[in-house]
Amino acid sequence: MQLLFEPGFFSNASVRGALVLGAIVAVVSAAVGVFTVLRSQSFAGHALTDVATTGGAAATYYGVSVLAGFISASVIGAGSIEAIGTHRVRRRDIATGIVLGAATGLSALFLWLDSSTSTTGATQQILFGSIFSVTGSTVLDASILGAAILLVVALLWRPLLLSAVSTEIAAARGIRTKLIGLLFTLALAVTVGLTSIAIGSILSTALLIGPAAAALRVTRTVVRAVSLACALGIAATWLGILFAYDSKYWSSSGNALPVSFFIVSIVFFLYLLTGLPALRRRFARRTPTSVQGTRPAPQAASAAMRTQ
């Protein structure tokens, strides 16, 4: 026990705050992330993290809440992307790219202003997160926003799912696919704000997409994918927090290593791990016994066609 948890882990208030915020962010990211991947909006999600950076940097410069800065910028960015055009995939990508470029320019300005007016590592916190230094009121705000996002995803569940399968079928059934898309993108924008406060704006894509993509590789239904993504996300954030805390005791300098580094590394490791079953199947199919000249039974043949 002592080997794994260095002294003070459980009694430390910042650690407790970090664990709570980490869990909230992991659960919200899982639900939103799965639908983001299914709707092929990963790029838009990543662009919103860049837009969020602008908001966080501006909020720091003007001395207002960083979480509010992240979220409002991200929501405005989402609105702009939707307004410029979402009709065709290519146009949506261009719209996303234009908004991303403009926002990154503003980020550069505000981050420069931040670093020239303060020396408290504001830039560091915006880009790489501040999970250990969040206040109780921020955690409360995050949990309220998180609950609201989960409610939106739960309400839109079925229309979102059918739209992800086929926008045409959904539209033909009278589902307002554009409205559903707009509401989901707004939920995505708020989620990006939450992940930004936890692990930093430039790393939040990892937590949004990573656990979701990993879970989608090994699950058969969307409900299971979201559940597994929650579990993977919580595992990654909590283990990351633990390792970061412990790293103070390992490193020669006595400084803790950044928590975001650990979380993102664990997410990446989990993504690789969930690729193993598919890899094993591919090798299994190449074994000589399965490619011999004998005709496979009809059922086996149709199963083989299906897996192509």
Next chain:
Amino acid sequence: MSVPEVVREARAVLEVDDVSVSFSGRTILDHVSFEVRPGEFTGLIGSNGVGKTTLLRVILGLQKSSTGAVRILGAPRSRSSRSIGYVPQKVLLDPDVPVRARDLVALGLDAHRIGLPRRSAAQRELVERTLDEVDATSFADARVGSLSGGEQQRVLIAHALISRPQLLLLDEPLANLDPKSVQEIVALLHRVVIDHGVAVLLSAHEMNSLLPVMDRVVYVTGGRAASGTTDEVIRSDVLSALYGHHVDVLQLHGRVLVVAEPGAATDDLPAHPTLQLD
């Protein structure tokens, strides 16, 4: 309410009345009118690019028409009309999407509803029965994206059928299928028409596989359409008038060939896999 002046034998499920569509000055559909009656199998026949998909999109309310109107069961179509089931052309179902055949059929029941799905035993039973009806039980647990083209068509048909629509629209469901799957899907749709009294409107660029089951045909070319029973429409005089140049209709071994005289533009003729000899 006034009593209708004419009591028809059976009220049309679908009335397409004088519908025209043009995109940036180009006329796609030019005053098209036809009816689909309950329990009938109607083929919407025409070569690629004559506006079959556009016509289906107008019927579904996904495309505005510049003239005319569409009525479903006698009433102007409304956006959320669930009396129409729709199987679109070339649905690209991604094998990475974790939606099983069973899940997609169940979404046919309640995809328009908000909230997480909680389905009753009766609804789950209905899903099983619908899967069975389209012979999809054996692959009900496979991801839809990993199924073959014919299997995906079955699942999409089940998805459309489960809400018990009066009219089933299918856009080129037979394209890109092997001949055996074509036969199976046609037989399945024929069974659906007979068992449920559903009216089927199916678009195709090749009509021979549909001849045994087709009650009526809507033949589209150059933005105009002729409709009626197969015998009324697939005739040299009717089709020549529609094409604006002379075409012959040949019947060979129970198959129909529409042939233009040498020199006439033939790119607007529907596909004839058997017409390779010249």
